[in-house]
Amino acid sequence: MARKLFELCGTDPVRRFSPYCWRSRMALAHKGLEAEVVPWRFTETEALAFTGSDKVPVLVDGAKTIADSWSIAEYLEECYPEAPNLFQASPAAQRFVATWSDTVLMPALARLIVSDIPPLLDAKDRAYFVESRERRFGMKLAQVTAGREARLPEFRALLLPLRHLLRYQPFLGGAAPDYGDYCVFGTLMWPRVVSPLRLLEPDDAVHDWQERMLDLHGGLAREVPAAAP
Amino acid sequence: MARKLFELCGTDPVRRFSPYCWRSRMALAHKGLEAEVVPWRFTETEALAFTGSDKVPVLVDGAKTIADSWSIAEYLEECYPEAPNLFQASPAAQRFVATWSDTVLMPALARLIVSDIPPLLDAKDRAYFVESRERRFGMKLAQVTAGREARLPEFRALLLPLRHLLRYQPFLGGAAPDYGDYCVFGTLMWPRVVSPLRLLEPDDAVHDWQERMLDLHGGLAREVPAAAP
Numbered sequence: 186m187a188r189k190l191f192e193l194c195g196t197d198p199v200r201r202f203s204p205y206c207w208r209s210r211m212a213l214a215h216k217g218l219e220a221e222v223v224p225w226r227f228t229e230t231e232a233l234a235f236t237g238s239d240k241v242p243v244l245v246d247g248a249k250t251i252a253d254s255w256s257i258a259e260y261l262e263e264c265y266p267e268a269p270n271l272f273q274a275s276p277a278a279q280r281f282v283a284t285w286s287d288t289v290l291m292p293a294l295a296r297l298i299v300s301d302i303p304p305l306l307d308a309k310d311r312a313y314f315v316e317s318r319e320r321r322f323g324m325k326l327a328q329v330t331a332g333r334e335a336r337l338p339e340f341r342a343l344l345l346p347l348r349h350l351l352r353y354q355p356f357l358g359g360a361a362p363d364y365g366d367y368c369v370f371g372t373l374m375w376p377r378v379v380s381p382l383r384l385l386e387p388d389d390a391v392h393d394w395q396e397r398m399l400d401l402h403g404g405l406a407r408e409v410p411a412a413a414p
Numbered sequence: 415m416a417r418k419l420f421e422l423c424g425t426d427p428v429r430r431f432s433p434y435c436w437r438s439r440m441a442l443a444h445k446g447l448e449a450e451v452v453p454w455r456f457t458e459t460e461a462l463a464f465t466g467s468d469k470v471p472v473l474v475d476g477a478k479t480i481a482d483s484w485s486i487a488e489y490l491e492e493c494y495p496e497a498p499n500l501f502q503a504s505p506a507a508q509r510f511v512a513t514w515s516d517t518v519l520m521p522a523l524a525r526l527i528v529s530d531i532p533p534l535l536d537a538k539d540r541a542y543f544v545e546s547r548e549r550r551f552g553m554k555l556a557q558v559t560a561g562r563e564a565r566l567p568e569f570r571a572l573l574l575p576l577r578h579l580l581r582y583q584p585f586l587g588g589a590a591p592d593y594g595d596y597c598v599f600g601t602l603m604w605p606r607v608v609s610p611l612r613l614l615e616p617d618d619a620v621h622d623w624q625e626r627m628l629d630l631h632g633g634l635a636r637e638v639p640a641a642a643p
Contacts, residue, residue: 273504281510281586346510358507
């Protein structure tokens with residue numbers, strides 16, 4: 186297949202957990218586009234050398250190579266305009282959902298689940314991951330996530346704007362999902378795949394929305410095993 | 415004039431401070447529509463009886479009466495489609511900015527500035543406001559805002575998603591403002607008009623954005639005096 190998406194995984198290639206790769210995977214599915222999964226691990230920098238990027242997702246589409254999930258979404262919208270729209274307006278007009286996911290949800294999730302990731306990685310990646318993240322947090326990863334159960338209500342409170350919006354409509358996109366939904370959903374695939382923590386309570390409207398998202402596109406995201414029992 | 419917008423004010427009718435009224439006022443200006451300001455105060459419920467609502471903003475447009483800022487925005491977009499678009503897509507696809515403003519910024523602002531409002535109100539409104547808000551907070555308003563200077567960094571941190579977005583583009587709408595900008599801007603007009611607190615630091619990208627917003631539509635929002643010296 187001429188289309189490939191490099192996606193982060195652990196030792197087990199099935200366990201794709203990157204929130205940004207999930208945004209791109211869902212965006213491709215939304216457009217009805219297939220793309221071979223190329224499993225990629227943190228330290229495989231040489232495998233990405235040809236892309237000019239050292240991070241995934243990277244989309245290779247025929248002769249074109251696009252790195253960065255936002256750029257991939259813009260590319261798909263521009264090059265496949267006839268398919269269902271990812272953005273109902275200019276991408277810029279819907280960017281706020283992405284920046285909220287990136288700057289509010291991601292750091293909060295990291296503090297809840299970062300210690301769940303090393304066991305999923307092989308030795309080389311694990312050493313890289315633990316060293317780089319301990320440097321970032323300035324402490325052992327087990328310390329970062331210590332007492333996390335008690336911090337769950339605080340995390341759930343961060344989802345209030347989404348929860349409130351779901352009173353009015355079933356998706357961020359309105360009656361149907363768009364890239365805003367994929368941004369938040371992708372972000373939440375990260376804890377879903379790596380962590381036994383039950384982030385969402387079953388009576389939360391955000392939980393219901395996540396279930397609807399898991400059903401999309403033939404249930405492609407549901408096929409990846411969740412870490413929680 | 416056949417078009418009127420009921421807007422909340424204090425004793426001084428010039429001091430219009432309602433975040434939701436500002437959303438509607440800016441939306442009208444965006445559409446190039448004039449509307450007479452009808453000053454309204456908290457306890458003037460009988461003046462709104464004909465509208466079926468007990469809150470402002472209320473727009474009266476010829477024979478039509480529309481309450482609620484979101485409904486007003488939808489109405490303007492639907493009835494004045496030829497004017498500049500308030501929403502670049504379906505309103506639903508851009509609703510997240512509004513729910514974020516409503517559920518994150520508004521409660522945080524209330525805890526910083528609620529005690530600044532009573533001095534701006536006449537005796538009857540002041541009694542209503544103080545009693546209803548003290549009941550809501552379960553304490554004296556001075557206690558709600560006690561130590562607020564020390565809480566400013568926490569408030570500024572809440573603006574991170576907007577600050578981050580402004581790295582990419584000058585407005586939430588992209589190259590030009592849209593209703594997402596008016597939602598956040600309207601929310602920030604509330605502290606601007608009522609409180610001496612300097613919410614934003616001058617080197618904050620959000621401050622620069624607010625200045626650009628104040629310049630819009632002939633500087634209509636700048637004409638209302640700011641409370642800070």
